[in-house]
Amino acid sequence: MEYNESEFLIETEVPYDEVITSRTDLKGNITYANEIFCEISGYSLEELLGKPHNIVRHPDMPKSVYKELWDTIKSGNQWIGVVKNLRKDKGHYWVKAIVSGVYKDGELVEYKSLRTPIEYDEKLEHQKLYDKMRKENGEKTRRVIYE
Template sequence: MKEFYESEFMIETEVPQGELIISRTDLKGNIIYANDSFSYISGYHPEELIGKSHNIVRHPDMPKAVFADLWQKLNSDGKWEGIVKNLRKDKGYYWVYANISGIFKDGVLIEYKSIRTPISFKDKLRAQNKYDEIRNRDGENIRKVVYS
């Protein structure tokens, strides 16, 4: 098991109530649009986000299985929703509830969009515990806090 964690990973950016973090991707998950909230909360300039894979904000606490489920649901139902912990450019993190769905043109799926809203502290704790269990089960990295 890898020891990923340093104290720099521990600073949370809280998404303010009423904030909507919006992005659009192509069908492979490459970012083609990022709103100001996405840029501000993730700590990236919009130009650093456009053209990148959405995994640019992937946090190591997120189990692989969650994204496998996300892509399977997008392929079968065209939508997915759930809680995501994302990584900021400065290695801090932010929690969101993400609602992802397809964008259609003349009945053909052309892009995906994701609209994210804040979650409660209780939901963050619940999700953290659940994701820790899944990573543990799947033999992925575990969290280790290093004091210096």
């Protein structure tokens, strides 16, 4: 898939009074998405349900972040981290994500994710960190100039 570089510059801000919520089955397919998730991601609920949650994975995100996320939640722990997500229109949005298992009668049945907005300084810090991580991991990177 080809993208116009300028599309990646369009950021959608997550409102500070909202929490983006979703649930997935154990394979990571979306089983629930709240209205603000649909609005911020640009997808309809019908477009999200049954799709892998990585439908919103931004190419700036290092693969190692998602490996850590999956290793953490599969071991029964909660994962907390900053994520840059890709919108349907190829714009992006930044969130702090809290991902954990949902248990019924002691058995893991699904995963849930709660996502909240972050401040500009944290976005910039993580963009630089993720660019560095992608370069160190030999992943495709863009040429980025920070002033």
